[in-house]
Amino acid sequence: xxxxxxxxxxxxxxxxxxxxxxxxxxxxxxxxxxxxxxxxxxxxxxxxxxxxxxxxxxxxxxxxxxxxxxxxxxxxxxxxxxxxxxxxxxxxxxxxxxxxxxxxxxxxxxxxxxxxxxxxxxxxxxxxxxxxxxxxxxxxxxxxxxxxxxxxxxxxxxxxxxxxxxxxxxxxxxxxxxxxxxxxxxxxxxxxxxxxxxxxxxxxxxxxxxxxxxxxxxxxxxxxxxxxxxxxxxxxxxxxxxxxxxxxxxxxxxxxxxxxxxxxxxxxxxxxxxxxxxxxxxxxxxxxxxxxxxxxxxxxxxxxxxxxxxxxxxxxxxxxxxxxxxxxxxxxxxxxxxxxxxxxxxxxxxxxxxxxxxxxxxxxxxxxxxxxxxxxxxxxxxxxxxxxxxxxxxxxxxxxxxxxxxxxxxxxxxxxxxxxxxxxxxxxxxxxxxxxxxxxxxxxxxxxxxxxxxxxxxxxxxxxxxxxxxxxxxxxxxxxxxxxxxxxxxxxxxxxxxxxxxxxxxxxxxxxxxxxxxx
Numbered sequence: 371x372x373x374x375x376x377x378x379x380x381x382x383x384x385x386x387x388x389x390x391x392x393x394x395x396x397x398x399x400x401x402x403x404x405x406x407x408x409x410x411x412x413x414x415x416x417x418x419x420x421x422x423x424x425x426x427x428x429x430x431x432x433x434x435x436x437x438x439x440x441x442x443x444x445x446x447x448x449x450x451x452x453x454x455x456x457x458x459x460x461x462x463x464x465x466x467x468x469x470x471x472x473x474x475x476x477x478x479x480x481x482x483x484x485x486x487x488x489x490x491x492x493x494x495x496x497x498x499x500x501x502x503x504x505x506x507x508x509x510x511x512x513x514x515x516x517x518x519x520x521x522x523x524x525x526x527x528x529x530x531x532x533x534x535x536x537x538x539x540x541x542x543x544x545x546x547x548x549x550x551x552x553x554x555x556x557x558x559x560x561x562x563x564x565x566x567x568x569x570x571x572x573x574x575x576x577x578x579x580x581x582x583x584x585x586x587x588x589x590x591x592x593x594x595x596x597x598x599x600x601x602x603x604x605x606x607x608x609x610x611x612x613x614x615x616x617x618x619x620x621x622x623x624x625x626x627x628x629x630x631x632x633x634x635x636x637x638x639x640x641x642x643x644x645x646x647x648x649x650x651x652x653x654x655x656x657x658x659x660x661x662x663x664x665x666x667x668x669x670x671x672x673x674x675x676x677x678x679x680x681x682x683x684x685x686x687x688x689x690x691x692x693x694x695x696x697x698x699x700x701x702x703x704x705x706x707x708x709x710x711x712x713x714x715x716x717x718x719x720x721x722x723x724x725x726x727x728x729x730x731x732x733x734x735x736x737x738x739x740x741x742x743x744x745x746x747x748x749x750x751x752x753x754x755x756x757x758x759x760x761x762x763x764x765x766x767x768x769x770x771x772x773x774x775x776x777x778x779x780x781x782x783x784x785x786x787x788x789x790x791x792x793x794x795x796x797x798x799x800x801x802x803x804x805x806x807x808x809x810x811x812x813x814x815x816x817x818x819x820x821x822x823x824x825x826x827x828x829x830x831x832x833x834x835x836x837x838x839x840x841x842x843x844x845x846x847x848x849x850x851x852x853x854x855x856x857x858x859x860x861x862x863x864x865x866x867x868x869x870x871x872x873x874x875x876x877x878x879x880x881x882x883x884x885x886x887x888x889x
Contacts, residue, residue: 402530406532406600406601410661410746410747411825414827414867417841419829425886428885429465429466439877440877446507449507450462451488453483456479463884470509472505472510474501481526482860489533492504492506498528499526502515523776524544524549525544526542527540527594529542529595531596532597533558536558536564541592545590547777547778548590550569564640569629581622581623589626591631595609606637607662612630617767617782618769626650629652630656631645631658634694643694648679649683649718654733664676676691677690680799683718684701700803709724725768730767732763732765733765737783743819745822751828753800753801755800758797762786762790764787766782767784768781791816794812809847820859820861830844834852837855872887
């Protein structure tokens with residue numbers, strides 16, 4: 371009955387078009403990162419440093435059975451779409467009332483889900499066993515169900531798909547179990563696959579020689595986080611993960627392309643235009659799967675189309691996104707000792723004593739990285755890039771033991787350094803230099819994975835390491851407001867507007883909290 375009443379209230383059924391996503395985020399939040407550029411910067415101004423202290427919880431939605439929600443919700447036309455493993459819930463964004471609930475009853479696997487995509491009249495959910503399911507956004511009815519990778523072959527996914535004008539882009543997990551990564555483009559209406567780009571070259575293809583004969587089908591380089599898109603260039607930018615085995619590289623000598631890289635793909639064909647590899651021959655498990663943020667700015671005296679990333683290896687990078695040219699990098703963490711620096715092409719000069727050994731090697735940053743998949747944001751008014759960072763080292767061990775893919779063997783592993791507990795910080799970097807402008811310490815158990823969202827109202831929202839949603843002054847980092855959720859936080863917040871009122875939402879372990887100004 372509630373669904374029927376909701377439909378009756380929809381006086382004009384509207385659909386999402388690519389130009390809507392290009393203009394987002396404003397009242398709507400239309401991709402995992404808010405827009406194609408992955409800036410996570412909202413144009414909303416209603417919540418400001420002057421009034422943020424009057425934020426109150428407006429509603430809380432409990433997701434039955436959820437243990438670790440990691441999704442950033444999609445919000446459009448009064449509806450919010452919240453995903454969990456193999457399920458999607460449509461909620462009234464103003465009240466928190468459930469409209470419909472879809473569960474993929476036959477789906478296998480329990481990997482977390484990080485969100486959905488929206489385009490036209492449908493939302494797109496990727497299940498843990500690599501089905502892309504298109505659902506009607508108002509009813510939740512299944513419109514197609516497309517298998518894009520073999521669960522029996524070891525593939526799983528946690529991806530929030532990215533929808534562009536004529537393709538829904540998906541990727542896969544598998545860097546720790548030896549599957550070959552890829553990005554696939556699936557038609558949003560038919561469900562037919564348009565193209566597929568493999569991140570590990572086969573024998574005879576360019577880049578194959580960088581693996582020393584290691585089998586491509588075991589290479590890894592997974593594609594488990596959402597890419598970015600430039601509609602003007604019609605280029606897709608996708609980050610890739612580590613080679614396999616994670617911590618032992620003796621059987622894969624060479625740079626291991628295109629692991630730990632960004633690949634720029636033609637959106638029409640999937641052909642690679644350029645690549646840049648952040649960590650050649652990775653033996654520390656430093657996926658490059660952090661958000662790729664696209665900005666237009668004057669750099670060194672001339673306007674350029676740039677891409678920036680705070681990489682897991684501890685360096686903040688600036689690239690030309692038209693050509694892939696390396697322009698600048700600098701460390702954004704203090705605990706960084708695996709390299710003595712980068713050369714003029716951005717290639718690291720690895721410290722030989724930091725290669726993992728059977729006895730164990732202390733390396734900084736840790737395996738979790740100086741950053742990870744928690745989302746950064748960029749505010750063009752302040753010129754600041756906001757990123758959650760982890761200051762921590764690990765002891766990493768390596769073994770030459772052979773093992774088949776999907777066995778769970780990763781070339782051994784890592785553990786924390788005794789008496790050296792890590793600590794998270796939210797850091798604001800000058801977007802054009804990487805210089806630190808301010809930082810917000812997050813003392814706590816060092817377990818959080820929450821990212822950020824920036825607003826034109828001058829606020830940075832993030833989760834902290836004690837389970838609080840926090841609001842900071844975007845220019846100074848001053849702590850303005852916080853709310854204890856009672857949960858550990860593994861998701862990034864979003865902001866949107868319904869009926870002229872701005873809201874902020876964050877998913878916790880099992881509940882979705884939404885806040886607005888007190889009336």
